[in-house]
Amino acid sequence: MDIALFGNPNTGKTSLFNHITGSYEYVGNWSGVTVEKKVGRIKQTNRSLIDLPGVYSLNPLSKDERVASLALLENEAEQILNIVNADQLERSLYLTTELMETGRPLVVVLNMVDLAKRHRVTINLERLSNRLGVKVFTTVARKGDGCQDLIDFLKNEPTNHPSSFSLNYGEVIESAIREMESVMAQKGDTPRRWMLVQYLNDNGMICDLLDEKFPELRGIRQKADEVLRETTGKRIDDVIYETKMAYIRDVIADTCVLTKEKEVFKFTAFIDRIVTHRILGIPIFLLLLFLVFQLTFDWLGTPMSDLLDQWLSGPVTDGIQKALDAMGAVPLIKAVILNGIIAGVGGVLVFVPQIFILFFFISLLEDSGYMARVAVVMDRLMEFIGLNGKAFIPLVIGFGCNVPAVMAARTIEQPKERLLTILITPFMSCSARLSVYALFVAAFFERHQALIVLSLYVLGIVVAILIAKLFSFFLKNEKSYFIMDLPPYNVPQLKSLLRSTWDKGKGFVRKAGTFIFGGTVFIWVLSYFGPSGMDVPIDKSFMAIVSSVFAPLFAPLGFASWQAVSALITGFLAKEVVVSTMNVLYFVPKGVTLSGLLPHYFSPLAAYSFLVFVLLYTPCLSTVAAIKKETGSSKIALFSIAYSFIAAYIIAYVVYILGRWIF
Amino acid sequence: MKLSEVKINEKLRIEDFGDMDSQMRRRLKEMGVFEGKSVKVVRYCPLGGPCLLECEGQLFGIRKKDTLCIKGELV
């Protein structure tokens, strides 16, 4: 039997899911992060738990919210686990009443009871359970409190008592429902009351569904609506809403004691006074980013990766070389291992410390609840470019990896805004590009590493904004709206922070061992062989010959060397490959690092122009595929390749020209 | 009185959503903000940016143009 997890956004759904299914998944403390279902197995059982995107009701506004309502329609959610925010009972129970109406067996989990306690709310569990007619559990999912009780319950008891919950919506609506039921019954369909209530409540998805089969229903709804307007002056959906709310208020009055008026927690209010400050809001966001980069590069990351580099290029290389000599390996094998794999894969691996430090801080920002504030602070700017503040969240996810960011755009309600967001997301500088920056800033901008990297991140955001503005002229205008829920701040828990850092970072390490390894070997092959055979001078290799054809194209940008061009070509597969390609192609003599060697090939300005180009040019293969899947259009995917290449070329050119003019 | 005229830290009891976009209004209702509720203005963002509101201990942000639609009485 499948159990589906329903609940409002920001109620700790994903935390609960992780605790009771045993698998660890990362918790984003902002609204609407789960955009698709996730299935896990409940600990100690063989039952599946489906985690659905957070919804406020069964009436979906965005693409990700549809998934939750569909799970009910498709009978995937045979049983329901409804997570309720104990601290916001009234609005959380709205979804609960809608779910109870479906008649599915349901268990309520009161989460965040610790917050409710801090707000001095006392809930009589037994009475709540009696009033709702369902089993009620309490948890603090962030800490895992109460989860074992829930698992024990799910393990032992079949939760298959269908709920017989039903509300009386008054004579007009009830008779409309009866009339609709008889229409459907005549056509041989078993009507489901909850669907009819949703239909009358103007649930777009259900209306589409029923109108197609039963065109008569529209007239019945219209009539009921007119009667209600005449007699009460209210719209039909308002009457349904008020009936539910009256019931909920009654339940709450019966089961809860609130000893004082609720206020925003002092700590949250205090932090918000600073970070959403009228003028300082955006500068504080940039300052935080700068601090993160300062830690990632200057203060912690670079010293660590230098040590790693010395260790790899010193003892490790020597050791392997000796071992190969002892085994009597042929020169070809020695070359592929030493100049190919160790140079290429090692060159990427030395940036592991930086990546992990960056991910640690991104996790920290996410987990604390700050991102929702950034969405608010950014909304004005986003509105100007035809987007809304919510679009900033996929963009920030893009700092980690562009693929999930493209998918996170599903939380955006308007199709036009969603498309725009998908198109500009690849300009967000992902962690793979970070390894390229790390290499170059260490070589050229040792004094101002964090500042240079920050400038690239900001440039990515600025270009994304300008391009979105440009595109918004060509896309049909739609009504845009913005509501952002701001959850209270959490003091992040070190354990979950470390785990989510590790979860994000391990992908980088794994990729180095798998794809980067494979790619590096092939790049090495192309640089080792040439038309005249093997072990040719690198300038006469296949790689050099092919890349040289394209190299002149990049002369205006300041970097026409064939090695740089090869790195860009192979970088289309994955941007880390830029680093490994350079490590393979620039012959690094013993005792020198690639960053020590690069200044012979690039001027600092050309290096910066190269970084700008790497930041903006063609999204990597995985991102292009994600764009294609999410938009359902190969044309848009091809377009995103073409326009970002052009944008990268123009902007890198402008940077180079301006730079030459200034310096 | 319109919500947009309410000063920071003052509370408005909502009486009417005026001609607010129906989807926007629905979402607000689902978030527990409806006629009869009191909302406190926490902050106005600069340059006509969003307005931060509080309703029963819950913080949320909506756009300035939507605060023009909401009418009610100061409490």
Place this chain on the structure above:
Amino acid sequence: MLISIVLGILIFAYATWMVISFIKKSRQGRCAACALKDSCDSGCSAVSFEERQQILSSTTHHTK
């Protein structure tokens, strides 16, 4: 010499396999190719893309 051949086969076979499987995964799109696939919350799931498409398209011809 023998050791060179063994090493060579291992390296090149592994490299080829990795490149092919990466490109395959990337073309699938979605999360399969993403570095964050096990950790990110924004879309990865055990539900295959085809399954999702099926679910989404079935709204229009719903019979239950």
